Amino acid sequence: MPEVHEGGCVCGAVRYRAMRAPVRTTVCHCTFCQRRTGSAFGFIAYFKQEDIEITSGDLKSYEHRSDESNRLLRIEFCPNCGTTITLTVELLPGARGIAGGTFDDPSWLKIERHTWIRSAHPWLIVPPDVEQFPKSSLQQPLQIK
Ligand SMILES: [Zn+2]
Numbered sequence: 731m732p733e734v735h736e737g738g739c740v741c742g743a744v745r746y747r748a749m750r751a752p753v754r755t756t757v758c759h760c761t762f763c764q765r766r767t768g769s770a771f772g773f774i775a776y777f778k779q780e781d782i783e784i785t786s787g788d789l790k791s792y793e794h795r796s797d798e799s800n801r802l803l804r805i806e807f808c809p810n811c812g813t814t815i816t817l818t819v820e821l822l823p824g825a826r827g828i829a830g831g832t833f834d835d836p837s838w839l840k841i842e843r844h845t846w847i848r849s850a851h852p853w854l855i856v857p858p859d860v861e862q863f864p865k866s867s868l869q870q871p872l873q874i875k
């Protein structure tokens with residue numbers, strides 16, 4: 731039986747299942763993530779696209795171009811309660827990110843890196859055992875197979 735992690739939005743309309751381990755886990759301090767979450771940072775577990783299954787509800791999507799890199803970012807959210815469930819980024823083709831706070835139990839998630847430290851809130855302290863990047867951790871797209 732492979733690893734399975736389930737979660738959903740705050741109203742319960744959208745539910746998903748993520749199979750196997752994430753391919754990449756990131757805390758992102760970019761201003762897009764701060765704004766889209768209305769919080770201090772984005773907290774994302776990327777899985778292979780085919781390992782994510784939306785098991786109930788419908789997602790609405792919004793596409794945004796980075797004002798710095800001009801790369802495409804897509805968020806998908808519950809149209810009823812507005813919870814962002816997924817994040818897809820041009821730099822990770824083949825991957826679909828899940829907003830970390832939406833897992834029923836997010837305690838298993840280990841964060842590998844903090845990105846866009848440049849715009850991190852000044853009161854925030856990054857743990858010393860994770861990689862840190864002033865901007866994105868990727869210069870070129872990384873194909874997730
Ligand atoms: Zn909802």
Ligand SMILES: [Zn+2]
Binds near residue numbers: 761
């Ligand atoms: Zn971000």
